[in-house]
Amino acid sequence: MVGSDPSDAHDIYDPAFVKGVFDRCSDRYIAFSWLCSFGFTERWRKQCVAALPLHAHEPASGYDLMAGTGEVWPHLLKRFPAVAAITAVDISAGMHRRALDRLHRHRAHKIRFVEDDVLESRLSPDSADFIISTFGLKTFNTGQHERLADLIAVTLRPGGAFSLIEASDPRGWWLRPLYLLHLKVVLPLFERFVLRGAQDFAMIGTYSTNFGDASGLTAMLRERGLEVRYTRYFFGCATGVSGTKAADE
Incomplete structure (x- = not known):
């Protein structure tokens, strides 16, 4: 047994629980996520920005939801240099502090x-x-995804664009057993013996496998009248949903 599961006595989707996990992870989150994804998280952030159907040279302002340490911002500002303002929303004070200071x-x-x-x-x-x-979608359950879909549909201006990405369960991929072994066994062991943490990083694997993929959220956004595209990255190890809100006629 790797150790006690921090989710055993808690609702892992309760906002206070999520905040605690990422506050404790924040100081080592950047290095851990890069190393343990073999650099794929950085590649997927770039691909998420590439999937955002926004005009590159039009002034724009918008939101980075579940912003974490803000690692997507360099890609966003490089592709869209006319972006005037980003409002970063995140529940974790530690992640905000890390984004600003580092x-x-x-x-x-x-x-x-x-x-x-x-x-x-x-x-x-x-x-x-x-x-x-x-990489914030996994911290929500199905009911919370419904509320997120409502928020996106209401908050976007007519003609506005969105792009979301999350680590996912690559069902149907022949190497899926090794991928799940990495998430459920290797990462907790790495944290326990190398980082000597409180097994908060191990929760990332739990959240990711529980999440499944972005197909459910895709359907929710489509039901709210948005134009939606669903994308699988690297055999489904990450999935994304992007699209637009119809412009006023």
Whole structure:
């Protein structure tokens, strides 16, 4: 047995539980996620930005939901240099602090932080030219995904665009057993014996396998009238959903 499972006595989708996990992970999150994904998380962030159907040279403002350490911002600002403002929403104070102190202080004039549960945040209707989210979807259950779909549909301006990506369960891939072994066994062992943590990083594997893939959220967004595209990355080890809100006629 690797150790006690921190989810045993808790609702792992409760916002307070999620906040605690990522506050404790924040100082080592960047290195851990890069090493333990063999660099794929960085590649997938770039692909998420590439899937965002936004015009490159039109001034735009929008939201990075479940923003974490803000690792998507360099890709976003490189592809869309006319972006005027990014409002980063995340429940974890530790992740916000890490984003500002380690990565993005020189971009601070374009980025505003909101420390809040995304689903409880008061984002104004029709206020976003774009919405992006990388690797935060897994921390929501199905009911919370319904609320997130509502939020995206309401918050986007007519003609606005969105792109979301999440690590996923690559069902049907012949190497899936090795992938799940990596998530469920190797990562907890690495944390226990190398990082000597409280097994918070092991929760990332639990969240990812519980999430499955982005097909459910894709259907929810489509039901709300958005134009939607579903994408599988690297045999389904990550899945994404992107699209637009219809422009006013």
